[in-house]
Amino acid sequence: MPVSSKVRQRCRGLLAEGDVVQYVFPATSLMVSMMAAHRNFVIVVTDRHVTVLACSTFRRWKPVSVWEQLPRSTELGPVDVHPSLGPTVSFGGLVLEIDEEYVATVRAADLERDDDALPRDPF
Template structure:
């Protein structure tokens, strides 16, 4: 399920003033005492927001801020989709694997943003 507009607005508070959200997806940090996070990809940075133990929709604090040039993938889809960034393992729902790939393609492709797979929708 796509991330709601209200979750996007709550997440925007933790970004820089002109921080435009390019990609946003929930993930789980495994193993961790604060497992639920939102990963927010903006033009300037990748921001990992803690949502606490009981919610995947309400960001509470910034756990990490990474340079936008950071590549999130590859996503290991063998069992539960997961990826590792800066030594931290993140698990995500299958539906968000394409979001991670799109965020990575934006910085690794010479043409910039990947083409919209559903331009008529």
């Protein structure tokens, strides 16, 4: 299920000025800097950054602060699939569990981070 426009609007308010949102997906932390933690995040991939937004403790879809901002060249994958956990990604000191429906989003964001990975437009 795509992220709602209301959540995207909340995310835009926390991004750097001029960032154009390309991908947004929710995630839940399994590890934060080698410490077990259960925290909800919204990952926003823009044309210039990968921004990890921390969500409210009681509301999964309400980002309240910027946890970390990484360069757009940051690789989000590969997606590891664990039988007991589901899909996970690791970047920026985080191990995040994502819903299966967002695996394609992570892979698409990784493909677009490098302009040489995509074929040239014939037109």
